[in-house]
Amino acid sequence: MSHVTGHPAAADSAIAHPTEAATPPEAAASHHGYIGDKQRYLNRLKRIEGQARGIRSMIEDEKYCIDILTQIGAVTAALESVALGLLEDHLRHCVVDAARQGDEQAEEKIREATAAIARFVR
Template structure:
């Protein structure tokens, strides 16, 4: 379940914008654009995806993790591990 603060529509809009950025990068490569210009666009798309990921993580922690903490027990432990694993993946990327 996606409980994003901006809502599902906002998330999909942001992802569509990123998709457009990536298509633009592909066109730059096809058009033999200057490498540094392509890298600048790759960096911008990466930052945009990172922002989406952080927003999803924040929403997960404020909704799913808080609810699991109220429940306690195995559900709490599982959701906490899940969040910790997600953070680890984000830090490594």
Template structure:
């Protein structure tokens, strides 16, 4: 069971909304929309994806990492390293 399982439907709903935003972006470019309008929509889609990523990260830490830490040992160290790497990827993006 993954940490996001309890919120799976909410994540899927948000991802469908983002998918619609991306289709809208495609349409805007296809219809030669004004550059700044396209960039504004790219920014909105990016923020929406970042919000999903942060939610997933929070769920991962609260569920998977916390579970591994409570058990201790090498699995805990691995989960902490994995979470740190995920945070670093999010910060760089």
């Protein structure tokens, strides 16, 4: 079981604030914004999966409630970090590209982003 020390989201800061890579406009239109960080997202999700399995093991082993809750908090923070990174990538790539094209496509991407933010902050 992977135990998190310190701030639970500290390990996720690289995802929450991905490095900006210049994407040619033609490539951005054919790929999702996260594609440049795909492997980092996949690696982080694999670690989160391991943490979730560890929580199940903690319950099977009847560990102390607060220790389990601490690990659930760490997994929640890690997932939130991934979500924020994906949202940032979406805004930087998909929404910006749609805004450049204008018209209804731009409005649709803004509506999508607004709905995603609304779901995320609930």
